[in-house]
Amino acid sequence: MTAANRILLGVNIDHVATLRQARGTRYPDPVKAALDAEEAGADGITVHLREDRRHIQDRDVRVLREVLQTRMNFEMGVTEFMLAFAEEIRPAHACFVPETRQELTTEGGLDVLAQEGRIRDAVQRLAQHGCEVSLFIDADPRQIEAAARIGAPAIELHTGRYADAQTPIEAARELARIRDGVECGLAHGLIVNAGHGLHYHNAEAVAAIAGINELNIGHAIVAHALFVGFKQAVAEMKSLIVSAASGR
Ligand SMILES: CC(=O)[C@@H](O)[C@H](O)COP(=O)(O)O
Ligand SMILES: NCC(=O)COP(=O)(O)O
Numbered sequence: 001m002t003a004a005n006r007i008l009l010g011v012n013i014d015h016v017a018t019l020r021q022a023r024g025t026r027y028p029d030p031v032k033a034a035l036d037a038e039e040a041g042a043d044g045i046t047v048h049l050r051e052d053r054r055h056i057q058d059r060d061v062r063v064l065r066e067v068l069q070t071r072m073n074f075e076m077g078v079t080e081f082m083l084a085f086a087e088e089i090r091p092a093h094a095c096f097v098p099e100t101r102q103e104l105t106t107e108g109g110l111d112v113l114a115q116e117g118r119i120r121d122a123v124q125r126l127a128q129h130g131c132e133v134s135l136f137i138d139a140d141p142r143q144i145e146a147a148a149r150i151g152a153p154a155i156e157l158h159t160g161r162y163a164d165a166q167t168p169i170e171a172a173r174e175l176a177r178i179r180d181g182v183e184c185g186l187a188h189g190l191i192v193n194a195g196h197g198l199h200y201h202n203a204e205a206v207a208a209i210a211g212i213n214e215l216n217i218g219h220a221i222v223a224h225a226l227f228v229g230f231k232q233a234v235a236e237m238k239s240l241i242v243s244a245a246s247g248r
Contacts (some may be wrong), residue, residue: 007207007245008043009238010073010195012218017055019222030056031063033222033230038069040234044093046195046216048075048106049082051099058085065089073216075136078110078122090129095156095216096122097136105219106196109138109158112146120150134193139181148188156193156216157181159206163197171202179209186211200224200240207241210248215241 016033020026034045045068047056064072071092076082077099086094096119098110112119112135123133134154137143138161147155162174178194185192194206195216207215217237225233 001242001246004210005245005248007212007241008214009041009234009241010044010046010193010214010216011037011042011221011234011237012046012048012195012216013037013222014046014048014055015219015222017057017060021055030060031067033225034064034068036230037221037234040231041238042070042234043214044071044073046073046075046095046218048097049085051077051079051082052101061085061089061091065091073134078115078119083122083125086126086131087129091131093132093134093154094126095134095136106136106158106160108160109140109143110135112137112143112150112152116146116150119152123150123152134191139177139184141181141184144181144184144188144190147185148190152190154191154193154213155185156195157185158196159194159198160196162206163199163202175205178206182209182211200237203237203241204244207244208247212245 013030013033016028016030019028049056049061073093073095074086074091075095075097078096096110097106126133132153134156135147135152136156139157157178162178165171165174182192191213193214194212198217199220221233221237
């Protein structure tokens with residue numbers, strides 16, 4: 001494997017917590033899922049502490065910070081509470097995401113262009129605590145340029161529109177948009193990650209795009225784990241994307 005065809009898998013464990021919260025039990029434990037994911041080859045663990053706490057809870061993040069062997073990617077809205085929490089937790093990575101209360105899942109990318117000053121300050125604030133920030137944005141050159149302008153080291157391209165495409169033509173168009181976004185991000189010196197809605201049938205095409213550093217995948221892995229177990233589900237996804245990236 002060379003640097004050019006290396007790809008990392010960040011496993012998002014939010015939806016293990018969704019199942020737990022549905023019944024108010026102590027199980028299934030997202031911390032156990034994280035440790036199993038690491039054993040099965042995850043390169044990092046992603047958690048989204050939503051403002052409405054619909055899945056991951058503050059305590060999960062605190063415990064994970066103590067026990068992870070790899071690194072935490074902490075997804076957060078850009079609010080004062082979340083910034084202060086991230087300063088306390090000091091995750092290796094934080095990913096700024098947009099949030100609206102009624103959404104079923106993250107619907108679009110962060111509008112960096114509209115709030116450059118605020119996001120620049122937040123990126124710098126966490127950088128002082130050793131935290132590398134990425135911005136979860138659409139593959140829109142104007143947003144990518146804004147991310148570079150404010151000094152964010154990394155971006156995560158929202159792959160939801162590609163994942164939701166209803167026809168092969170639409171999927172190809174969205175994939176081309178992501179490919180262009182990766183090129184644009186790299187040209188601006190950014191680390192480029194991608195994620196959202198990726199599953200066992202659509203992740204390979206994204207993994208095959210030259211220059212993508214990491215894919216963050218959650219819902220599909222948690223769903224597949226019901227049938228094959230968590231470690232197996234992670235190992236299958238890792239092998240799928242590594243083999244797709246090896247052909248770059
Ligand atoms: C930001 C992102 O794309 C994911 O982390 C997603 O938010 C997963 O959690 P939800 O399903 O709660 O949106
Ligand atoms: N940032 C995307 C992520 O962490 C996982 O999203 P999904 O696979 O649960 O849709």
